[in-house]
Amino acid sequence: MTQHTASLRPWIPELPVVCVGDWLPTSVFGYLHALCAYLRMIYVALYLIFFSGVEYDVIFCDQVSACIPVLRLSRHRKKVLFYCHFPDQLLTQRKSALKKLYRAPIDWLEEKTTGMADMILVNSQFTAGIFKETFLGLREVQTDVLYPSLNTHTFDQQSVEAQGLEGLLPEGTSCLFLSLNRYERKKNLGLALEALAVLRSSLPPGQRAGIHLVVAGGYDDRVTENVQHYTELKDLAAQLHMEDCVTFLRSPSDSLKVALLRGSAAVLYTPSREHFGIVPVEAMYCCCPVIAVNSGGPLESVADGETGFLCEPTAEAFSKAMERLVREPQLRRDMGQAGRRRVRDKFSLQAFSDQLYGYIVRLSQ
Template structure:
């Protein structure tokens, strides 16, 4: 159902700020988690909030988006996401342009600020509004760096898209990034925007899901063998850039140096977002299953696709460490989730984990090799007390640096400043 107006509430200048979020696909992922948390945060501050998107599947989404008090408006899902498996970026751009065009010209919606992320090409359309609205763009990472250009045809196809990304990003009234690492990459990538200010707003952790008493949460029964004494967890979408194969290779390397008794108690769960509509998810899941077979790990690896929030929390509480394998990840909320659950993190020594994980205190930062990861895993197997020590330190680090309260306060300040 399309909502034509947002209720007006009072704040010091006469009415509350009305915010619309524009996001391409409201599925399950780090970017989606941030958008939902941002919407919830602003709502907790009294803002009127709607989320507009080109796709929202009630069976494949975060539970907060099913709350009638947080309206989600889906338009343009009839537009293709690809053309015969190609042109994904172009289709994403067209879908977001359609969402923005519908918002501006057909919705009749009154709003003050638009929060958009991932796809900046919708910003010029938002500028066409009769009464110019302020636009906040949240840059998770430059889109042009998330795809490879192995052929001349791909380079030719991406050239105008990359140009549009840079030009339209610069049209936002305010630009936020998710880490100091991304801020540096932003300046290196968008050279014409060097004079544009970018503020860092770290993603927060909405701890409501994680704070449920263990008695009310699901357990890991049926997910891992009963004999498991050391459980490791990989938690990422089934995408090749997440380097999930490294977790399997690290497990194989670890098993090769353990005693038979220790080896029998070690298990790995590979869990993450999975969408049947996304060809890469389907293909990479099959690739990982095949790799596990080649490494003779079938009996000590469990693959989970799109686990529920309660299952994810149960795994984080039970595991001895999270293996976070992406290289040069712009931020990554998984290490923060793990640390809040008192779980050590073994991550690649690059990108966002350099800012979220304290090496040697809340986990280990390693080179992206099976040997380096397996050595960190072996320490946790050999020294059981490390899990408790690092877990307590991780929980405190999240509470100090990545609390929802701090995130909400900072984001609300940006939104109010834009609306004045």
């Protein structure tokens, strides 16, 4: 049961998904997004409890905890499992007194309602630590880690032949690096460009000519930061004299993304203190090594020296790892195969399902 029509395309076609309250606003004149999200989820919870007629044993609540008190109103009290991706209050800024005043009750409500769940799961050990640092009143509450899964079917059904890279890359490209993230400043995409510049300076001219970087990511021209940061990155490439060495893509299709992952020597994952980050998992499943910052979720998803490299967030550290992969093609292949095995073992839908089923059985007893 969801509040978004976009969620009506489930991973499992046989799984019925009901959309409730999609007519409710997501904001008021571009403001009050959090409040609207809370109200929409409360509406969904009210519908589930009092009008849906659905029989259930456990309620799985994702991301927004404000509806948990409503879910507890059921005449036949059922257990509630809450999956916390990251504390919502850490995902927004408070630059004005008015914003601080607006967020104060919402932040209080987030902590109180999260604590009402019968079981709390988080998406990484990193998020578990942030959870306890943020929700001081819940420090004694047990949280278990359930790593997000990858819908591998989406990647398996995409055809590289159907969406190739011809015409996208310069002729003579022999080694492709890929940065895959949203066009947001906190993603530190400029690090990928700076690392490429350092790498090119360390290679002989003949080898340097075949190195290319694709910066691809989610982009919405209605989002000011997306527009501004895209321009900033283009300007940075010009300042580094690398206009011919970098290709920028905005909101690439799934098939193109898979083709890029399969055709790259490595993914450069540049955010620091990322909650979990699904991109490294996607890359590893596509047999693509990952070069990531040594903090946050990648510490758990990437096996350093086995499926990629974990580095300090500096151009020099990233370029050193990139150079190893340029000079050692066999290492690229070995890391790629190791990455695919790691995803199948730890981050597949089957692994996620088995672990989640265990939690649900434990909760329903």
